Amino acid sequence: MKEKIKYFIYAGIFIVAIIGLSVGYNFLNKKMEEDESAKQNLTNQQNVVTQQKVPSRTATDFTVYTENGEEVLLSSFKGKPIVVNFWTTWCGYCKLEMPYFNTIYQKEKENVEFLMINETVQDEKQEAINYIKQEKYEFPVYYDTKANAANAYKVTGYPVTIFINKDFEIHKIYQGAISKDRLQSYIDQIK
Numbered sequence: 421m422k423e424k425i426k427y428f429i430y431a432g433i434f435i436v437a438i439i440g441l442s443v444g445y446n447f448l449n450k451k452m453e454e455d456e457s458a459k460q461n462l463t464n465q466q467n468v469v470t471q472q473k474v475p476s477r478t479a480t481d482f483t484v485y486t487e488n489g490e491e492v493l494l495s496s497f498k499g500k501p502i503v504v505n506f507w508t509t510w511c512g513y514c515k516l517e518m519p520y521f522n523t524i525y526q527k528e529k530e531n532v533e534f535l536m537i538n539e540t541v542q543d544e545k546q547e548a549i550n551y552i553k554q555e556k557y558e559f560p561v562y563y564d565t566k567a568n569a570a571n572a573y574k575v576t577g578y579p580v581t582i583f584i585n586k587d588f589e590i591h592k593i594y595q596g597a598i599s600k601d602r603l604q605s606y607i608d609q610i611k
Contacts, residue, residue, distance in 0.1 A: 479588050482494050482571075502533045502582075503584075534560055537561075539564050539578065542578075
């Protein structure tokens with residue numbers, strides 16, 4: 421008799437376990453389907469947002485200033501390939517890539533316009549001037565004292581480099597420190 425009771429207890433436990441597994445499986449399966457549907461909706465929303473954030477191919481004009489305070493418009497360089505680089509003196513990555521810009525500027529200055537733009541609203545202008553002189557960089561430096569350039573391209577981190585072809589169309593916006601080879605490659609593409 422005790423053997424039969426043990427048998428019914430084990431059978432009952434087994435049946436309850438099977439029912440529990442079945443209910444759990446159905447619950448998890450339904451949850452996974454809901455999660456997959458939510459992921460697909462999020463992906464669809466992100467695609468719409470990404471499509472809305474794609475910048476116009478035509479470069480956006482802006483105003484920056486020389487060391488002496490003279491106004492310079494990006495559009496004044498139209499007709500030649502343009503490299504625009506946003507930097508600050510407190511940005512380590514900016515300082516890492518600047519020697520590449522200087523070397524390539526020496527090589528390409530007849531073919532390409534370089535605008536090395538110090539984000540002066542985030543930096544001290546005199547500190548930037550001193551840094552350029554100390555490092556003996558020869559590329560042209562402009563100062564974004566009113567954040568006109570940074571706002572035009574929604575720059576929030578540094579460095580950022582923009583490659584614009586001679587037709588005043590954006591070829592590439594590169595965020596982060598750029599290697600010498602990549603810098604030269606993008607310049608070759610806009611020439």
